[in-house]
Amino acid sequence: MKKIFAVTTLLFIGLGCSMAYGQIESQWRGPNRDGIYPNENLLKEWPQDGPKEIWAVEDLGDGYSSPAVTADRIYLTGMTKGEGFLFAFDMDGESVWKASYGPEWSGSRPGARTTPTVVGNRIYLMSARGQTVCMSTDGKKIWSVDLKAQFGARNLQWGITESLLVDGERVFCTPGGRSVSIVALDRHSGKTIWKIKSDGETSGYCSPCLVKHGKRRLLLTMTGSSVIGIDADTGEYLWRHSHVTDYSVNANTPLYHNGFIYTVSGYGTGGQMFELLEDGTGVKRVWSQKKLDSQMGAAVLVDGYIYGSGHNGRGWHCLDWKTGKVQHTTRKIGSKGAIIFADGMMYCYGENGDVGLVKPNPQEFEVVSSFRVKKGSGEHWAHPVIKDGRLYMRHGDALMVYHIGDE
Numbered sequence: 001m002k003k004i005f006a007v008t009t010l011l012f013i014g015l016g017c018s019m020a021y022g023q024i025e026s027q028w029r030g031p032n033r034d035g036i037y038p039n040e041n042l043l044k045e046w047p048q049d050g051p052k053e054i055w056a057v058e059d060l061g062d063g064y065s066s067p068a069v070t071a072d073r074i075y076l077t078g079m080t081k082g083e084g085f086l087f088a089f090d091m092d093g094e095s096v097w098k099a100s101y102g103p104e105w106s107g108s109r110p111g112a113r114t115t116p117t118v119v120g121n122r123i124y125l126m127s128a129r130g131q132t133v134c135m136s137t138d139g140k141k142i143w144s145v146d147l148k149a150q151f152g153a154r155n156l157q158w159g160i161t162e163s164l165l166v167d168g169e170r171v172f173c174t175p176g177g178r179s180v181s182i183v184a185l186d187r188h189s190g191k192t193i194w195k196i197k198s199d200g201e202t203s204g205y206c207s208p209c210l211v212k213h214g215k216r217r218l219l220l221t222m223t224g225s226s227v228i229g230i231d232a233d234t235g236e237y238l239w240r241h242s243h244v245t246d247y248s249v250n251a252n253t254p255l256y257h258n259g260f261i262y263t264v265s266g267y268g269t270g271g272q273m274f275e276l277l278e279d280g281t282g283v284k285r286v287w288s289q290k291k292l293d294s295q296m297g298a299a300v301l302v303d304g305y306i307y308g309s310g311h312n313g314r315g316w317h318c319l320d321w322k323t324g325k326v327q328h329t330t331r332k333i334g335s336k337g338a339i340i341f342a343d344g345m346m347y348c349y350g351e352n353g354d355v356g357l358v359k360p361n362p363q364e365f366e367v368v369s370s371f372r373v374k375k376g377s378g379e380h381w382a383h384p385v386i387k388d389g390r391l392y393m394r395h396g397d398a399l400m401v402y403h404i405g406d407e
Contacts, residue, residue: 026116066385117165213259220253222251252264305319309339349373
């Protein structure tokens with residue numbers, strides 16, 4: 001591991017978790033998997049050359065996953081010579097340990113995909129080859145389940161891509177097999193708690209979310225051609241609605257707000273808004289649009305507006321949550337990328353390597369500051385992470401950490 005430099009250390013106070021997820025310390029796209037990070041006192045403008053780099057590490061291997069950041073550790077996956085590794089760093093960027101979790105994806109677009117989910121002293125991840133793994137926070141493998149062998153999981157053109165969701169004593173995953181679609185495993189042993197019969201679809205590169213709607217807790221995810229809803233407590237398959245896209249790539253986690261669900265995919269498919277029935281047993285489509293067709297950069301909901309980028313519909317777009325009407329489009333910060341939100345500002349990571357600090361505004365795409373990621377190599381696909389005044393950016397084999405706190 002090549003440590004580049006360390007400048008300072010900030011005080012970490014821990015990530016507050018939502019009621020839905022309870023004991024989760026870190027997971028894909030924040031506490032609610034909606035790209036919203038509960039940070040305060042962040043800079044509303046960066047220095048001309050960008051925020052101060054605190055430290056960076058290289059030699060992480062190939063990968064597109066985001067780091068999992070807890071109160072005192074940073075966990076990240078990478079692939080070297082076809083083998084997947086989980087790395088652990090302290091808050092100064094010093095290596096704590098490195099452990100193999102098995103074969104990783106060496107096919108098209110090689111590299112690790114999974115963002116670890118950290119719950120107490122356990123770390124959960126899935127390899128692109130269908131291995132669901134539980135490791136301890138000191139790097140020891142506790143259990144693993146081969147989804148292909150046990151549930152008939154079918155691999156995808158670019159590898160299975162799912163950041164695992166943990167709920168209480170269970171971990172959910174989507175084999176997308178011919179006989180089994182989704183399973184709930186005991187998070188301590190890996191034993192099957194329940195499984196849902198397949199509807200014939202593969203998984204769709206999607207990481208699920210858990211929401212509270214009325215008296216139900218719903219597991220929402222996207223398979224190869226659909227958005228689906230499942231009772232998270234009983235495993236009952238409640239509903240599905242068609243969401244067809246090229247190559248069966250439905251990679252973005254659904255967004256939920258006040259009984260409505262927004263789904264979006266690339267290749268010109270665009271997004272759909274659904275209203276859930278009061279009891280959660282079905283949905284009806286409210287609107288659809290194709291301008292914002294994010295392939296894998298997701299979207300965020302801020303003050304009644306959806307912000308995200310297009311794939312075929314190049315540019316950063318703003319939509320009205322209620323109507324789907326396009327408010328504005330721009331090609332600043334590249335023409336597409338990943339987006340998150342914290343403390344009143346959006347963080348847009350363009351696939352051209354530019355990072356923009358953007359003020360939410362339905363009238364215009366208001367870029368306040370920007371800088372370019374210069375370390376690392378390959379595609380700029382990893383989603384940023386924010387925790388306690390720090391911005392974490394992964395680019396290929398490099399992880400950079402920036403100071404964005406307003407002291």
